[in-house]
Amino acid sequence: MEVLGIFLALGLLIFMAYRGYPVILFAPVFALLAAVMSGLPLLPTYTEVFMPTMVNYIKLYFPIFLLGAVFGKMMEASGAARSIAKGLIDTFGQNQAILAVVLTCAILTYGGVSLFVVAFAVYPFAAALFRESDIPKRLIPATIALGAFTFTMVALPGSPQIQNIIPTAYFGTTSFAAPVIGTIGGIIIFAVGLWWLNRRRKQMIAKGEGYGPHTRNEPKVVEDEKLPAFWLSLVPLGLVLAGNALFTYVVLPDWYPQSLLEQYDGLNLDQVLGIWSLILALVLGILFTVYLRWLYCRHNPDSNEDSNRSDLNLPAILATGTAGALLAIMNTASEVGFGNVIATMPGFETVAAFLLGMNVNPLLSEALSINILAGITGSASGGMSIALDTMGAQYLSWATNVGINPELLHRIASMSAGGMDTLPHNGAVITLLAICGLTHRESYLDILMITIISTLTVPLMIGLAWVTGWV
Incomplete structure (x- = not known):
């Protein structure tokens, strides 16, 4: 009954999320259902297990969600995201349409822009380029997923995405952990993913399939829009990356005297260094995008703050970014609370004991x-x-105990999280398909293959670490 309760709760949560119901509401409902089926008391489980875990997650990572969302919205409102997309697409042209879209997404996500904002910003240009090149539209979601959901999110060292920041609090590492393993893994995911997408494109074209007669969410690119210069649009991304490294290795380690830090019970600098560094780096990026937005409005006088364009009005931009951050972190924190309730059950203890007792290495x-x-x-x-x-x-x-560097634990944890997370009920997948005006039936196979490529790269990196003596 205990194990059945776990699988029933998980199955119901997946089903409701797939159907579009709010995870914030149903995660505690199904967590408590599993608790009751396992013989745990209802209300104490909710107030003493679910809620503390949820609140602690928000305490640790809310600044990253908030600043990341605001930064992404400012990149979009300033025209910088569209400028980068257009610049790369113009550079590579029709023959390398897939490569251009992947690199555009990669640059934006590695620079700190939320993957949801990247999908919105890149899709119009990707659709226009795919239509012009007569590449099947149903490849667009997988192309965006490769650039935004994989190697720049979890593999490349220094990535400011939350999936690369979370392990720092557990292993005392930084976002630049295991740079060699991460870089090699990122290159493999990028190369194999690009090979798969181009192979699929050739197969589809050989069967006579072109862009297709699509009508849902077909974008219109504004031809006369005056965007910031390509190089200038890259500056805020560079500020986030360089600032993250500077604050991590130069500024923050000796910024506060140890006597001051000791006043805060339980504060461990190694556990918060990665979070503090990224907070300051994102602030730098946001400040520069405010300047870019001013330039954009100046060169597009019909799109200033008085034209009722809420996407250009600074208070509206900040409000939208804040609201998006609240929804994103509450959804994730609710799932974390759900998982912690599951983790307290006898059935999960059996699973955890099996995983920890495996006759393999900890990676x-x-x-x-x-x-x-x-x-x-x-x-x-x-x-x-x-x-x-x-x-x-x-x-x-x-x-x-076995002599493995915690940095390898960090990198393998991040890369593993970016593997099978993109199953059909994944919120980012559902959102991406909606943005592109496509369905799971039309496009999910290629997203799944990108997911499998990412997943299989992890054991390859573990094997490489073992052979080369890093383990």
């Missing part, structure tokens, strides 16, 4: 745990948080 056990939980919850950050909340300390101790 493989960690990869399996996070992939499974990310797939179940349909969230990379949610699944990873659940796994590390329940087993992070054991993995760190295990790795230390």
Whole structure:
């Protein structure tokens, strides 16, 4: 009954999320259903298990969600995101349409723009380029997913995405952890994913399939829009990346005297360094995008603050970004609370004991745990948080005992979270398909293949670490 309760709760949550119901509401409902079926008391489980975990997640990561959402909206409102997309697409042209879209998404996400904002910003240009090149439209979601949901999100060192920040709190690492493994893994995902997409394009064209007679969400690109210069649009992304490195390695380690930090009980600089650094780096990026927005409005006088364009009005931009951040973090935190309730049940203890007792190295056990939980919850950050909340300390101790650098734990955790998280009930997948005006039936196969490529890269990196002596 205990195990049945776990699978029933998970299945119901996946079904409701797939149907578009709010996770914030149904995660605690199904968590408590599983608790009752396992013989746990209803109200104490809610107030003493679910809520504390949810609130602690918000405490740790809300600034990242908030500043990341505002930064993304400012990049969009200033025209910088469209400028980068248009510049790369113009550079590569029709023959390399898929490569141009992937690189555009990669640059934006690696620079700190939310993947949801990237999808909105890049899709109009991707659709126009695919239509002009007569490439099947149903490849657009997988193309955007490769650039935004994979190697720049979890593999490349220094990525400011939340999936690369979460492990810093558990392993005392930074966002630049295991740079060699991360870079090699990112290159493999990029190269194999690009090969798959081009192979599919050739197969479809050989069968006579072109862009297709699509009518849903077909975008119109404004031809006379005056965008910021391409190089200028890259500056805020560079500020986030460079600022993150500068604050992580130069400024913050010695910024506060130890005597001051000791006044805050439980504060460990190693656990918050990555979060603090990214907060300051995002602030730098936001300040520069405010300047870019001013330039955009100046050169597009018909699109100023007096034209009722809410997407250009600064208070409206900040309000929209804040609202998006609240929804995103509450959804994820609710899933984390759900997972923590599941983790307190006897049935889950059996699963955790099996994963920790595997006769393998801790990297493989960690990869399996996070992939499974990310797939179940349909969230990379949610699944990873659940796994590390329940087993992070054991993995760190295990790795230390066998001589494995915690940086490898960090990188494998991030890359594993970006594997099977994109199952059909994943919120980002559903949103991406809606933006593109396509369905799971039309486009999900190629998204799944990109997911499988990302997942299979993780054991390759573990094997590489083992052979080269990093493990």
